[in-house]
Amino acid sequence: MDKASGKLWTGPEDAERLVPRQVPRPRLRLVRQWKEGGNAYKAELYDHVAGETVSPTPALVTAVPSLTTAWWNDLRTALACLPMVRTDRTAVRQAYLDRAMPKYLAFLGGPVPTTPPAWSTAHGDLHWANLAGPELGILDWEGWGTAPAGYDAALLHAYSLTMPETAERVRRELSTVLDSEGGRFAELVVITELLQSAERGDNVELVPTLRQRVEEIWHRMTADGTTGR
Numbered sequence: 442m443d444k445a446s447g448k449l450w451t452g453p454e455d456a457e458r459l460v461p462r463q464v465p466r467p468r469l470r471l472v473r474q475w476k477e478g479g480n481a482y483k484a485e486l487y488d489h490v491a492g493e494t495v496s497p498t499p500a501l502v503t504a505v506p507s508l509t510t511a512w513w514n515d516l517r518t519a520l521a522c523l524p525m526v527r528t529d530r531t532a533v534r535q536a537y538l539d540r541a542m543p544k545y546l547a548f549l550g551g552p553v554p555t556t557p558p559a560w561s562t563a564h565g566d567l568h569w570a571n572l573a574g575p576e577l578g579i580l581d582w583e584g585w586g587t588a589p590a591g592y593d594a595a596l597l598h599a600y601s602l603t604m605p606e607t608a609e610r611v612r613r614e615l616s617t618v619l620d621s622e623g624g625r626f627a628e629l630v631v632i633t634e635l636l637q638s639a640e641r642g643d644n645v646e647l648v649p650t651l652r653q654r655v656e657e658i659w660h661r662m663t664a665d666g667t668t669g670r
Contacts, residue, residue: 442476442479442480442481444481445474445476445481445483448530448531448583448584448586449583449584450483452530452582452583452584452585453469453472453485453582453583454469454472455528455530455582455585456469456582456585457469459526459527459528460522460523460526460582460585461522461525461526463518463519463522464519464522464523464579465515465519465576465577465578465579466578466579466580466582467487467488467489467490467578467580468487468488469485469486469487470486470487470488471485471486472484472485472486490573490578490580491573491576491578492573492574492575492576492578493573493574494569494570494571494572494573494574494580495508495569495570495572495573495574496568496569496570497570498569498570499568499569499570499571499600499644500568500569500600500601500602500603500644500646500647501569501600501601501603501604501607502603502646505604505606505607506569506574506607508574508575508610509575512574512575512576512577513614515577516572516577516614516615517614517615517617519577519579520593520594520615520618523561523562523563523564523593524561524562524563524590525562526562527562528562528585528586528587530562530585530586530587531586531587532563532564532565532584532585532586532587532588532592533563533565533586533587533588533589533592533630535555535556538555538556538557538589538630538633539555541633541634541637542554542555542629542630542633543555545632545633545636545637546629546632546633546636546655546659548652549655549656549659551659551663551668552668553629553668554626554629554667554668557589557590557623557626557627557630558589558590558622558623558626559589559590559623560587560588560589560590561587561588561589561590561591561592562585562586562587562588563585563586563587563588563592563593564579564582564585564593565584565585565586565588565592565593566581566583566584566585566596567579567593567594567596567597568596568597568600569597569600569601572597588627588630589623589626589627589630590623590624590627591618591619591621591623591624591626591627591628592627592630592631594611594615594618594619594624594627595618595619595624595627595628595630595631596631597611597615598611598612598615598619598628599628599631599632599635599647599651599654600644600647602647602650602651602654603646603647603650622665622667625658625661625662625667626662626667628654628655628658629655629658629659632651632654632655632658635647635651636648636651636652639651
């Protein structure tokens with residue numbers, strides 16, 4: 442019962458109330474909450490999602506998704522709308538960055554910046570099992586809130602690294618975000634998170650490509666002189 446409050450408990454309702462319809466997602470139609478036997482329960486009724494999720498797992502491990510130009514256009518529109526949403530919800534905390542980034546990126550061999558160039562509102566869990574197709578739908582809004590700018594694009598790219606063709610497509614379609622200073626920093630953030638979660642046995646298959654990618658980003662940031670934050 443003590444967990445029946447806070448960000449994860451209220452996330453879907455907050456999203457239904459605050460996130461504009463240009464961000465395609467199933468509408469939340471009804472919520473019921475009750476307490477029983479010392480526990481709190483919550484049931485949510487959503488619109489049925491057309492199509493199916495792009496992948497059964499967050500990372501692509503079996504096949505390259507076939508997604509239309511319209512799907513990518515809609516995703517870019519959604520990711521452009523989200524930062525406009527004003528919220529006091531938090532998806533990623535500065536205290537976490539200060540603690541985790543120097544630890545999990547120590548192998549880069551230099552002082553790792555921990556302060557984002559900018560913060561913006563993000564979905565916070567934008568991976569392939571939370572994206573529907575062939576018509577775009579974005580699922581799972583429990584944890585949305587502020588994060589380093591570019592976080593969603595960086596997370597989707599990181600979960601694509603086991604499929605080079607798809608990773609290249611993500612970089613091309615979301616280049617405006619990923620090629621920016623904020624986008625490169627956001628990649629450092631999400632790779633930190635995924636390297637940490639791999640210690641618990643999650644997405645272990647991503648680790649080699651995550652380490653390779655973060656070294657590429659680090660070399661680019663060093664060349665650009667943006668590693669001294």
